Structure formats: structure tokens, C-alpha cells
Amino acid sequence: MKADIAEIFLSYQGEGPYAGSRQIFVRFSDCNLGCAYCDTRERARIPYTAGQLIDEISAAGDFNEMSLTGGEPLLYSGFLREALPLFKGIFKNKIYLETNGTLPGRLKEVIDTVDIVSMDLKLPSSTGQEKGYWREHAEFVDICSGKELILKAVVTADTLAADIEKAADIIRLSEKDTRIVLQPVTPVEYGADIKRPEKASLQHFSGIIERRTGRAPCIMGQIHRMLGVR
Numbered sequence: 703m704k705a706d707i708a709e710i711f712l713s714y715q716g717e718g719p720y721a722g723s724r725q726i727f728v729r730f731s732d733c734n735l736g737c738a739y740c741d742t743r744e745r746a747r748i749p750y751t752a753g754q755l756i757d758e759i760s761a762a763g764d765f766n767e768m769s770l771t772g773g774e775p776l777l778y779s780g781f782l783r784e785a786l787p788l789f790k791g792i793f794k795n796k797i798y799l800e801t802n803g804t805l806p807g808r809l810k811e812v813i814d815t816v817d818i819v820s821m822d823l824k825l826p827s828s829t830g831q832e833k834g835y836w837r838e839h840a841e842f843v844d845i846c847s848g849k850e851l852i853l854k855a856v857v858t859a860d861t862l863a864a865d866i867e868k869a870a871d872i873i874r875l876s877e878k879d880t881r882i883v884l885q886p887v888t889p890v891e892y893g894a895d896i897k898r899p900e901k902a903s904l905q906h907f908s909g910i911i912e913r914r915t916g917r918a919p920c921i922m923g924q925i926h927r928m929l930g931v932r
Contacts, residue, residue: 716926
């Protein structure tokens with residue numbers, strides 16, 4: 703079985719509570735969504751077998767976690783079922799899954815081999831899509847029970863408080879040690895019309911989540927882009 707992988711590289715995690723951790727990133731090529739703020743639309747397509755992936759990781763150098771990112775890694779759940787046990791058999795490092803949280807059925811196939819799940823809460827008013835994925839997000843959170851879970855929502859100048867309230871309903875379903883991140887959007891070249899939220903909006907959104915869940919979110923942007931690293 704093969705997967706289309708855009709790139710494999712060593713860098714530093716730039717989002718959420720693992721920001722600054724040296725990771726090896728495995729970026730998968732495809733995605734089932736088309737968010738307005740996506741910063742990785744242009745992707746190479748290099749077919750890898752599980753063995754080829756492990757060989758390249760083995761030659762890459764030292765890292766703390768392996769980050770599966772994209773695109774959407776869970777589109778390749780069959781490949782991951784083959785590759786992740788091989789990784790676990792060689793490395794002691796944790797597996798960090800970055801996902802849009804819309805494919806719970808695929809998550810079930812690999813959850814036993816994943817250590818950390820960083821899941822996006824896709825807010826329709828942020829993504830520019832009509833459809834929300836609240837049912838899928840709720841199921842996703844349930845499957846992640848017992849795993850280290852990070853819930854992240856990208857917010858823009860167009861983000862609606864109503865979507866933040868729905869996100870808070872999903873957060874309430876998660877375990878108490880789940881970490882919550884509100885991420886102000888990073889405008890990118892092909893999304894020049896996507897604007898950052900005002901400080902007052904971020905504070906308002908944070909307050910909504912804290913009142914509805916009893917948990918205060920972290921507010922942080924993409925640190926790697928601020929520092930100009932990959």
C-alpha cells in the first residue's frame with residue numbers, strides 16, 4: 703500500500719501547546735476540505751510505501767515527535783495502519799496526529815497507534831464553507847477518550863460567536879485535561895482577503911468558551927510563521 707506524501711522534513715511545531723518541539727513532519731498530499739485560510743494548498747505528490755517512509759525518517763536526525771499533517775492524514779488510514787506499527791517497533795517517539803476532525807470512521811482504524819491528537823474545530827464562518835461538522839467533531843472527541851487531545855479553532859475577522867458557542871458544546875464533551883486553542887488566522891498569499899480578528903473579538907470568544915465549559919482556552923498564532931521557519 704502506498705500514500706501520496708508531499709514532503710518529509712525536520713522543523714519545530716508552531717501551533718498549540720507543543721510549539722517549539724522539534725518534530726519530523728510527514729505532510730500528506732490530499733485533503734477532503736477546502737478551507738479559505740488553508741496555507742498548504744500547493745502540494746507535491748510523491749508515492750511512498752510504509753517501508754520507504756520509515757527509512758526516510760530513520761535517516762532524518764533527532765526529533766521529539768512524529769507529526770502526521772497535511773492535507774488530511776486520515777485519508778490514508780489504510781497506509782497508516784501499516785506504517786505506524788512499524789514506526790512504533792523502531793522508535794520511542796510519540797505520534798502526533800494533526801487532523802481536521804471530520805473523518806471519525808478513519809480515526810477508529812488508527813487510534814490505538816496514535817499518542818496525541820491535535821484536532822481542528824472547523825467553524826463555518828472561519829473556513830468559508832456552508833457546512834459545519836459538529837456531529838463528526840463530537841464523534842471524533844468520543845473516539846479520542848483516553849488519548850492526549852488538543853482542540854484548536856482558527857478564528858478570523860468573520861468568525862461568528864454562534865460558531866464559537868457550538869465549538870464550546872463540543873469542548874464540553876471532551877475530557878477535563880483536553881487543551882483548547884483559539885488560533886488567530888495567519889493571512890497567506892492566496893487568502894489575502896482573510897483578516898485577523900480584533901483583540902476584543904478574541905477576548906469575547908475566549909469568554910464564551912470559558913463560561914460555557916469552565917475551561918479557559920489558550921490564544922496563540924502560528925509561531926513558526928512568526929519566526930519565518932518551515
